[in-house]
Amino acid sequence: MRNPWTRTGNYKTSYAQDTTIFATYSEQASLAVFLIGMLVLPRFLVRGDMQILDLILIYALAVLGLNIITGYAGLINIGHAAFMGVGAYTAALVAPHLPFWAVLPVSGLVAAAAGAVVGIPALRIKHLYLAIATLAFQLIFEWAVGHSPALEQGGAMAMPRGMVFFGYKIAFKNHHYFWYYVSFTVLVLMAFGFRNLLRTRFGRSLVAVRDNDRAADAMGMDPGKTKVFAFALGAFYAGVAGALYAYWSRAVVIEDYSLMISIKFLAMAIVGGLGTLVGSFLGPAFLELLDINMETFSYAIKEIYNPPGVDVGSAIRPLAFGLAIVLFLIFEPRGLANWWRLLRSYFRNWPFKY
Amino acid sequence: MAQLSVENVTLSFGGINALNSVDIVVEPGELVSIIGPNGAGKTSLLNCISGFYHPTHGQITFEGNDLTKASPHTISGYGIARAFQNIELFGGVSVLENLMLARHTYLKYSIGAASVFYGAARRGEVENRRVVEDVIDFMELEPYRKALVGNLPYGVRKRVEVARALSLEPKLLLLDEPMAGMTLEEKEDMVRFILDILAERYTTVILIEHDLGIVMDISDRVYVLDFGMVIATGKPEDVAENPAVIEAYVGGAG
Numbered sequence A: 001m002r003n004p005w006t007r008t009g010n011y012k013t014s015y016a017q018d019t020t021i022f023a024t025y026s027e028q029a030s031l032a033v034f035l036i037g038m039l040v041l042p043r044f045l046v047r048g049d050m051q052i053l054d055l056i057l058i059y060a061l062a063v064l065g066l067n068i069i070t071g072y073a074g075l076i077n078i079g080h081a082a083f084m085g086v087g088a089y090t091a092a093l094v095a096p097h098l099p100f101w102a103v104l105p106v107s108g109l110v111a112a113a114a115g116a117v118v119g120i121p122a123l124r125i126k127h128l129y130l131a132i133a134t135l136a137f138q139l140i141f142e143w144a145v146g147h148s149p150a151l152e153q154g155g156a157m158a159m160p161r162g163m164v165f166f167g168y169k170i171a172f173k174n175h176h177y178f179w180y181y182v183s184f185t186v187l188v189l190m191a192f193g194f195r196n197l198l199r200t201r202f203g204r205s206l207v208a209v210r211d212n213d214r215a216a217d218a219m220g221m222d223p224g225k226t227k228v229f230a231f232a233l234g235a236f237y238a239g240v241a242g243a244l245y246a247y248w249s250r251a252v253v254i255e256d257y258s259l260m261i262s263i264k265f266l267a268m269a270i271v272g273g274l275g276t277l278v279g280s281f282l283g284p285a286f287l288e289l290l291d292i293n294m295e296t297f298s299y300a301i302k303e304i305y306n307p308p309g310v311d312v313g314s315a316i317r318p319l320a321f322g323l324a325i326v327l328f329l330i331f332e333p334r335g336l337a338n339w340w341r342l343l344r345s346y347f348r349n350w351p352f353k354y
Numbered sequence B: 001m002a003q004l005s006v007e008n009v010t011l012s013f014g015g016i017n018a019l020n021s022v023d024i025v026v027e028p029g030e031l032v033s034i035i036g037p038n039g040a041g042k043t044s045l046l047n048c049i050s051g052f053y054h055p056t057h058g059q060i061t062f063e064g065n066d067l068t069k070a071s072p073h074t075i076s077g078y079g080i081a082r083a084f085q086n087i088e089l090f091g092g093v094s095v096l097e098n099l100m101l102a103r104h105t106y107l108k109y110s111i112g113a114a115s116v117f118y119g120a121a122r123r124g125e126v127e128n129r130r131v132v133e134d135v136i137d138f139m140e141l142e143p144y145r146k147a148l149v150g151n152l153p154y155g156v157r158k159r160v161e162v163a164r165a166l167s168l169e170p171k172l173l174l175l176d177e178p179m180a181g182m183t184l185e186e187k188e189d190m191v192r193f194i195l196d197i198l199a200e201r202y203t204t205v206i207l208i209e210h211d212l213g214i215v216m217d218i219s220d221r222v223y224v225l226d227f228g229m230v231i232a233t234g235k236p237e238d239v240a241e242n243p244a245v246i247e248a249y250v251g252g253a254g
């Protein structure tokens, strides 16, 4: 009998149907419940929580961009924070003249242009050499900002305050709530956008150059152009994330887009699961929540054990971060996304075991 | 005029000639086999035709297009598809997606349409899915449609290689040892597929194969390569009796 609630009872009768993303009613229903849950969530949270939640959403968007480049197209990128930075500085420069909803795509496009330029070496070089090119971009970016008086040489560039959006004034109290809804909307739209790309020639070609760029070439794809495209697309996501980060943090400072952050993004992508969409959300959420809890934990440690000359408290956070990455690499290199997959396939194939 | 012509092609790797003044012509609809001992230069020849190597001397043309310096993706656009000797599939995705990847150049919709999966994007995907499903039917790959390619047994992966090349709807199909390492039954299937490709899909085929029994059975013409040189060419029965060929096989392999 046909039962559209589960996969096992679902016969597809056309190719168009077979390409749908959320195929069963129960998948559609859980998606709807999740989205509504996210929309009402702020009602139950205080300002401090919102700040963290905003950060997770913005980082998720950036990590999604990194996943496009590194996870899907297989191009190691150690300069992703710099793409985000390009977006953020673009936002700082254009925000006084444009409404925020125009600033976001403009920042994305400028970052995408930077991404394409960084991707050009990919026409010739591969693997580790290409990774070094992205590292070089990170360093050049930091150096260039540090030497630009127009960008305050890396010091704080303030974002406009007291914005009014359709008569709604964004002030200190509702700042994090407002940017939550903006970030969430942007993230959902851009994630769906990429999910759609994945079932078209654009997404498939990314995976093709990752898996076998000789074969991709023989199938009519230009591997070089595809890699440049991957960088531009991933950097676009990072650029939009950078603009959101700029608004969220109310100022653009170079430290927020440093090499350290690029490495953090890589860690988030790995912990979440490289080359998975859901991993782009799970990775940042896991590592940010871990960090916050470790901060609380380190205060508690200081109370109990605080030998002179050694700062036990501040060692806890980087230690937990490093440990989490190492444990994931050893025990679950496919990341949290793999747990998610197992959970899903359990429910999807219900009532069968496999 | 010949559909494909390889004229006086030499390919050197630092002094060693993998190919030495090779001349080959292929007419539309033919099944031409290339045989020769290991290291004779058969794969190197296919690499030159498909643009992975560029000849040191000589010229290759296909239906009026100069292939000599063209890139693989340009050449695939002219209508030449290839199945690799060492399976080169996209291991991380399904059989279906491997074949859909071969439709890349047929899909023309914009990134805007793709990001909402609407209009031209949806239509293009559905139309090309139909083409791919035909190939899946043709190559009897239905049971593996959604299977991850990396997990499939060797014989099936070889078949997916051929199916992927066919999905390009090529005018000329290059098959580099599509039956190597297969069981007898799998080989018979593959022979049947190749004959059907010729008869039903009107595709020219260049076949590299070590199993001389099969080659002599199904080829229209045969080229024999040894140390990068064409040492014999002609109808299978003529080639089989050629003393130079017997010498190359007995002397080389024996």
Ligand SMILES: Nc1ncnc2c1ncn2[C@@H]1O[C@H](COP(=O)(O)OP(=O)(O)OP(=O)(O)O)[C@@H](O)[C@H]1O
Pocket: B013, B017, B018, B036, B037, B038, B039, B040, B041, B042, B043, B044, B045, B085
């Ligand atoms: N990229 C390369 N660099 C150096 N030498 C090469 C290269 N490619 C092929 N050769 C050499 O060219 C010669 C022909 O190799 P090729 O792979 O074309 O042989 P083949 O006829 O396909 O052999 P087999 O039957 O084993 O597949 C060999 O001596 C090989 O070592």
Ligand SMILES: [Mg+2]
Pocket: B042, B043, B044, B085, B176
């Ligand atoms: Mg070979």
